[in-house]
Amino acid sequence: MTAPRRPRLDPEIFNLPVEKMRAGYYSDKYFVRARDVLRADRASPIVTVQVFNKH
Incomplete structure (x- = not known):
């Protein structure tokens, strides 16, 4: 059973x-x-970072 959906908040609130x-x-x-x-x-630690270009 899934939870009932609530109305979306207006993004301007944030x-x-x-x-x-x-x-x-x-x-x-x-x-x-x-x-x-x-x-x-x-x-x-030794770490590896994966980078993606946007364009």
């Missing part, structure tokens, strides 16, 4: 910088946060 998000302005924050966590744990 007041997000949509154009900056679409341009990828915030996309690298994930990597910065992951680095900070590893540094805090004094971890120094």
